[in-house]
Each structure stands twice: as C-alpha cells, then as structure tokens.
Amino acid sequence: MDMKRDYYEDVQLFSSGAVVFWFVALLCALAALPFMVKNYYIYMANYMAINVIVAVGLNILVGYTGQISLGHAGFFAIGAYGTVLLMAKAHFPFLLALPVAALAAAFFGFLLGLPALRLEGPYLSIATLGFGLTITQVIGRMSLFGGRQGLHTPELSIGPWHLDSDRDFYYLVVMVLVFLILTARNLVKTKVGRAFIAIRDADIAAETMGVNLTYYKTLAFAVSAFYAGVAGGLYAFVLRFIEPEIFSLMMSIIFLAMVVVGGLGSIFGSIAGACLLSWLDLELRNILSIPYLGGWLEVLSKSYFSITGVSNIQFIVYGLIMVLIMLFEPLGIYGFWIRTKIYWRTWPF
Numbered sequence: 008m009d010m011k012r013d014y015y016e017d018v019q020l021f022s023s024g025a026v027v028f029w030f031v032a033l034l035c036a037l038a039a040l041p042f043m044v045k046n047y048y049i050y051m052a053n054y055m056a057i058n059v060i061v062a063v064g065l066n067i068l069v070g071y072t073g074q075i076s077l078g079h080a081g082f083f084a085i086g087a088y089g090t091v092l093l094m095a096k097a098h099f100p101f102l103l104a105l106p107v108a109a110l111a112a113a114f115f116g117f118l119l120g121l122p123a124l125r126l127e128g129p130y131l132s133i134a135t136l137g138f139g140l141t142i143t144q145v146i147g148r149m150s151l152f153g154g155r156q157g158l159h160t161p162e163l164s165i166g167p168w169h170l171d172s173d174r175d176f177y178y179l180v181v182m183v184l185v186f187l188i189l190t191a192r193n194l195v196k197t198k199v200g201r202a203f204i205a206i207r208d209a210d211i212a213a214e215t216m217g218v219n220l221t222y223y224k225t226l227a228f229a230v231s232a233f234y235a236g237v238a239g240g241l242y243a244f245v246l247r248f249i250e251p252e253i254f255s256l257m258m259s260i261i262f263l264a265m266v267v268v269g270g271l272g273s274i275f276g277s278i279a280g281a282c283l284l285s286w287l288d289l290e291l292r293n294i295l296s297i298p299y300l301g302g303w304l305e306v307l308s309k310s311y312f313s314i315t316g317v318s319n320i321q322f323i324v325y326g327l328i329m330v331l332i333m334l335f336e337p338l339g340i341y342g343f344w345i346r347t348k349i350y351w352r353t354w355p356f
Contacts, residue, residue, distance in 0.1 A: 020189065037181050041174040049173045053245050055285040056184045057238045062265040062281035063191045063274060064234020069263070070271035071195055072227040073207030074123055075132045078139030079262045082232040084254035085112040085142065086239025088152055091249065094161050101163055109236030115142075116232025120225035139259050147251035157250030160243050170244075180241055187234060192274050194230070203227055204272075235262075261288070268332050270341025279340040284329075291325055 021027045041049050061079065068074050089108025093099040099107065115138075122134045146152045163170045170176045194200050202223045205213035214220050243249050261284060269280020294301060336343045 020193075034185075038178075041177050046173055049177050050245070051286070051289055053173060053177055053180050053241075054289065055282050056180045057242050057245065058262075058265060058281040058285045059278050060184055060187055060238040060241070061235050061262050062269065062277040063188060064231040064238075065262055066266045066269075066271065066274070066277040067191060067195065067203070067234070068227050068231035069266050070273065070277075071200065071207060072203040072224065073210075074120075074224065074227060075128070075263075076119075076135040076228075076231070077132050077256070077259045077263065078119065078135035078137070078142075079231070079235050080254040080256070080258040081139035081142035082112040082116060082235035083239035083242070083258065083262075084146060084249075084251070085115060085232075086236030087243040087249050087254075088146060088158070088239075089236070090240030091158050091160050091243050092151070095158070101165060105237060105240045108240050109233045112236025112239070113229040113233035116228040116230075116235075117225050119232070120228030123224045123228060124221055136256070136259075139254075139256065143251050143254050146254075153250070155251060157248055160247050160249070163244050173245075176244060183237065183241065187237065188274065188278070191234075195274070199223070199226070207272075264329055268329055268339050270339035273339075273341040275344065276339055276341030279344070283340065284325075287325055287328060294324060 021030065040052060061083065065076065065079055068076055086105075086108050089111050090101075090104045093104035093107060094101060097104075119135060119138050123131055126134055147155050152158065163176070165179070168175070170179060195203065202213070202218045205216070205218050206220065206223055206227075210220060246253075265280040265284050266277060267280070268284060269278070270276025294304065332339065336346075338345070
C-alpha cells in the first residue's frame, strides 16, 4: 500500500527507483536537446522554460493560495530591467544581479500583497492590474530605464564561460528552471504550502486554526513575484533588448492563462500549460504561412475583419484553443493527465 506515514515522506524528492530513472532520463534528454534540433527550436525551448518559471511561481499564488494577479508583467519587467541595470550600471556579475533583481521584484510583490489582506476576487484583480500598468508607465518615462527606446543587454559571461549563443544560454536557463521547479515542489509540501492551501480553501477557518493570514498572503505574493523576477532577468538576455511595450497587459493575461489551462494547484499543470501556450504563441505568429490554411485565413480576414485583421487572426485562434480546452477539460491539462492515468490503470475494464 502506498501510504505516507509522516510529512518527511511527502517532501522527499524520489519516492521510488522508477522516479529516479525517469528523472535522470529527463535530464539526459534536456542535455542532449541542443545537439539534436535547429537553433530556432533552442530559442523556443528557452522561451518555454522562462514562461514555465513564471507559471510555476504564479500557480503558487493563484492555484495554491487562491489569490489572483493580473500584474505579473510588472514583476517580470522589474526582474528584466533590474538585472540589466545592475550589470550595466553597477557592474554586478550576472549570477548576483539576477537574484538581487528578483528580490527587488519580491519586495514589490510583498507590497502588492498588503491590499490582498482586505481585497479579494475582482477587486484584487483590479488592484494588481493597476500595479502592472503603473510599472510599465514609470519605466517608459524615466531616462534611467532608457525611456521608450529601451535598453540593450550587456555581454553575458559567467567566469570564463561566455554565453553568446542560444545553445550556451539554454543550459543556464535549464539549470535555473530545474532548481526553481524542485524548490516550488518542496515548498508546497511543507508547512508553508499547507498554510497556502488552507488559506485558499477557507481563510477564516485557517486563521482560526492559527494560520497568520498577513504573513502567508504577503509571502505568497513575494515568492510568486520572485519567480517572475528571475524569469524576467533571463528573458532580457533571450531578446538581447527590452522596452516597456513588451511588458503589456496581454503578457499578464497570457501568464494567467498558462496557469489556468495547465491546471490550478499543480506544478505539472504549470509546466504543461506554459509549454503549450508558449508553443502556440510562437507558431501562430506565422499562421498565414501555413499552406492552404494561411491563404484561407487571409481571405477570411480581409472579407470580414478590419485592415488589421490579418495581424490579429492569431489571437482569435489562440483564444479559441484555450476556450475549447476549458470547455472539454475544466481542470486543464493536468485533469486530462489524471484521467489518462486512471484509464490505463483500469484498462481494459
């Protein structure tokens, strides 16, 4: 019988030899990937990994604590600009600039978490939305941040290791990704994670049982913002250039969609949702180049939409796919995975 007798068994990373085998196999596959695919797919993998980091952190806030945020693009921007400025102006090494910028994002997350003590639902979403829009406007109007012209990233090196290609940067991103996923996985299994879940399920009952709502709600925002800050710092070096318009409201909405489509309250769901929507985001940008389908969509767009319809047709398809996923599997991709496992365990009965 698979029975956990104490919390240490719940926290342990490897529960069986099979888990160890598949974990090692996954690491080997990730290490071999850059040598097996073209450079574009390495860039895609970097983009997916960064979105996975954001989605995992946001799921700690939304899925495990029951709060909501439409301002994560603001934390993402703080991490990106903070990392670049610390390296360019203060001459911090990358491995120091990245966590310091992420801690700055976590500090703003703590401040944003204070209204969460008295707001919830749509009121909290509006407060976080205002934060995200404010950060973008402030960055765009200060010369320190390059104004509307943005900033170019400095050369990236870690000791003697110069990361001047997508392949070199891929290994750095994957190492950070694996570390943060394991950290999040263990965090939600500890006392802190159980407090988050208690607040999500019934905050009044949790407070009655001794859970400090002030501490844990602000902590959830800070941890989630820290993850977004780390991802933002990495994202700056994927693009090699950042500007305020990148960190828009649409970015925050897509981050939230990754969590919901993947599955609330699931680390695996965050990974799956971020990978799927990241892939769709990149592929649908060239939807008009798809044989037959692209030509038909272009004619449809010119006939029934405005002149800008051709460039926006990808968002219609993108939204339709998300709606269909939620209609047929409300628990998201993680719910589909659970149903698949149950089916094969009981097959053929």
